[in-house]
Amino acid sequence: MLRTGRSGLRYVQSYGLVNALGNRVAGRVGSMSLRPIAPVQVRMQSQGGNVESNISQTEQASAQEQEQYRLSDEQVDEWMNAIRNLEEEFSQGEYNPATSLAPENQSRVNILEKAMELNKPKFEPTAEQVEEWERLKTVPIPKREDKTLQHVTNMIMRHGKKERAQKILSRALYIVFCQTRKDPVKVLKESLDVLAPLMLVKTFKTGVAKATVVPVPLNQRQRFRVAWKWIVESSAKRSSSDFAVRLGEELVAVYKGNSSGFEKRDSIHKTAIAHRAYINLK
Incomplete structure (x- = not known):
């Protein structure tokens, strides 16, 4: 199940996923009235005969963007279930990310540790670096002061x-x-x-x-x-x-x-x- 919080709801609104859900979201959420976002109107000023080409490029870009953010029925159902769970959680009491973002087998999660683990860079040494490390293991470390x-x-x-x-x-x-x-x-x-x-x-x-x-x-x-x-x-x-x-x-x-x-x-x-x-x- 996809778990989300306030940031997840903002993600739905910012990337146009509400548009993809359409009237299904507006009809199923209930008290959370989500309206489809109107398409962006682009005004273009140009000289000569380049207006039609600019409009066609804009249409192609918008079509590519719609194709990129198009959701399948399974993804729509998953988002709907996440929104219902979020609505139930908000109705029960104050929002607590430590409990709402915890896995199913845990009651709480340390958000700071999880963020540090996600942001921790993953380093995988190459074969040359491993070989150099094995060679330098036997080299004595020089003293700081003579x-x-x-x-x-x-x-x-x-x-x-x-x-x-x-x-x-x-x-x-x-x-x-x-x-x-x-x-x-x-x-x-x-x-x-x-x-x-x-x-x-x-x-x-x-x-x-x-x-x-x-x-x-x-x-x-x-x-x-x-x-x-x-x-x-x-x-x-x-x-x-x-x-x-x-x-x-x-x-x-x-x-x-x-x-x-x-x-x-x-x-x-x-x-x-x-x-x-x-x-x-x-």
Whole structure:
């Protein structure tokens, strides 16, 4: 059975279905007096002899429209039953769309959920998209933030201006990419790992005339901090007035093994090896 509401009744009136029902609707509805809608009168103004052709085109269009909205006897009976049910529902009490639009096996229906289900786009992936999805399932999702980049950004930052430090590092890494044509983040990590010393030497007073030089091992974060300090010191000797340009050129030099920081690293390692007897293993 076709169920309808106030909107369904407006649909009947707006699309000329009352005209298709004709006098059957006007006679059967009863208290709901529905009158057939008069055909639309078209006034046309034209020049010359095009009036007859325009009238014939209008007649053809109206005939096509009537053919499009022509109803069979079964459809007419279905609409009549729907109108009777609507009249009975209005006569019983206040109109409630949640109950009137519910299926036969349900007492109420959630109109909002039904509307969302109808308006929800239906997506069917193609074979290529399914194949790509299966291929990308095993690809690990990259981390949102890299710890090394965060550490370097914090070392560049001055007076809490982190956004400015990020722009400087981004420009420096772009220069690295332009000169090496490789992933600048990997180049940065490799440069820091190669340049960073494994240990530092610290001088301790022993209470006698001679102090003791003790090698102290470093963790990765401490090693990268020392290496970055050397990179910044070496970049200050370059001729460019832009810090990002100097930084990018120095990173490329470290990646190629031409930085002056390697001399500092070798010197620290030689001193640590010479004083290896003072290493505290406890």
